Amino acid sequence: MEGITLAAIEVLPEDIIEKIAAGEVIERPSSIVKELVENSLDAGARTIDIDLVKGGIETIRVVDDGEGIEIDDAPRAFLRFATSKIREFNDLVKVRSFGFRGEALPSIAAVAKVEMFTRKRESLEGTRVVVEEGKVKEVTPAGCPPGTAIKVTELFHNVPVRKKFLRSPLTEQGYSLDLISRFALCFPHVHFNVTLDGRSYMTIPPCSNIKDRLPLLFGAELAKKTVSLHYDRNNYKLSGFISQPDLQWTHTRYMYCFVNDRFVKDSFIQSAIIKTYRSLVGTKKYPLVVLKIDVPPEKVDVNVHPSKLEVRFSEPAQVFQLIGETITKALAKTYTGWSN
Ligand SMILES: Nc1ncnc2c1ncn2[C@@H]1O[C@H](COP(=O)(O)OP(=O)(O)O)[C@@H](O)[C@H]1O
Ligand SMILES: [Mg+2]
Known part of the structure; x- marks a missing residue:
């Protein structure tokens, strides 16, 4: 050169x-x-x-x-x-x-x-x-x-x-x-x-709950086919929605994750969701999911990059497990045959 x-x-x-x-x-x-x-x-x-x-x-x-x-x-x-x-x-x-x-x-x-x-x-x-x-x-x-x-x-x-x-x-x-x-x-x-x-x-218009926003943003039919996500213990709070297993997508565009109210496109969180979802539903596709994770600010670093789309948790293994458990519990409700 x-x-x-x-x-x-x-x-x-x-x-x-x-x-x-x-x-x-x-x-x-x-x-x-x-x-x-x-x-x-x-x-x-x-x-x-x-x-x-x-x-x-x-x-x-x-x-x-x-x-x-x-x-x-x-x-x-x-x-x-x-x-x-x-x-x-x-x-x-x-x-x-x-x-x-x-x-x-x-x-x-x-x-x-x-x-x-x-x-x-x-x-x-x-x-x-x-x-x-x-x-x-x-x-x-x-x-x-x-x-x-x-x-x-x-x-x-x-x-x-x-x-x-x-x-x-x-x-x-x-x-x-x-x-x-x-x-x-x-x-x-x-x-x-x-x-x-x-x-x-x-x-x-303003509303009291994210659930009320789903019909406007995704359409009434789709909004009906979601189950809620919920976990609240030991300083970790998870909330949101995931689509029922009969609705799947070939892309990750409908995967919305927020950490302490910031939208993130974090490969770690996404893989926790995808891994759990796929092993439960037996698919190669993706769900619609809105997952809000709230943790004490000292347990997460949002300062990784100016565009702040990635985060770093201080207890990643715990977060990974909580996401898995929360999604498993929610999807279990959609399968009457499951023991959970
Ligand atoms: N819409 C707004 N309403 C009130 N204050 C604002 C608004 N936008 C900017 N500011 C003020 O201007 C400052 C600089 O904004 P910005 O350059 O975005 O930096 P940062 O948000 O990181 O503080 C903010 O800290 C805030 O005090
Ligand atoms: Mg600013």
Whole structure:
């Protein structure tokens, strides 16, 4: 291989560092939707409106009725590693919020134009912040309802290679809709409204239980053919649903796992489910499953990767066994012939 001539070593300018770091977190419109909705949930929102134009490539707008931000804090939200959620390294161990790195807003602002309106409920006035090229351009008092509204436009205008790798608006829209369904599954008490290209697409009213969300997300017939999962002992709580054995899929798309309210695509959890399911049902296919695992924060590390899709348990063997037992018990109810 022909070598390249290496230049002297120099620290990269700030704006290039920002863009590289942003690439880790912001890959496509759905990454932005994820970060904004997580912030809204962290802010205690009860209603979250998500508007996408051209699959989010042209505009993404997320509006919440959460706690809002003070005028003095509002521009600081766009600084890298600025967060209101942890104060010291030890807090990382027990963090329950989605965010804690303070990376999302600066990463979005590094690759798109961002306009934010935000108001604390007790404040008489709100704040408008405009950020372009990662720099806060405007901070002005503004009239707006309590909560936070963030509009993202001109995505990847300054990173053309990223823009080129985006798929069609319909495909990008699909990624965001999948993501929103996952949030809707995990947070039944939150009201979600989705608007696509100016038209109302989906209204997901709040309800008391995940079970009530199944018909809306999977259809009434399928929802009826699920059995509930339940375990609650020794600090481990498992809940959710699994499809009856006569319903099977050739893909894992309907396997939804959440650990402490975070969606994960964790091979360890998946293999625990699949192994149990297959040995009981005698199949090579996959179930529909919604499995929520709640453990004390110190028993799980969610800090494995910025996209946080994988987790590491401190007692993996125990978790593996609990998943197996819980699924076995649930499926046993569907087989009258079983002794269990
Ligand atoms: N929708 C929102 N409502 C209230 N505060 C918000 C919202 N979005 C962001 N913030 C504030 O901005 C800060 C930075 O957000 P972000 O960059 O996503 O970092 P993180 O969520 O990791 O703290 C948050 O810690 C929070 O204080
Ligand atoms: Mg965040």
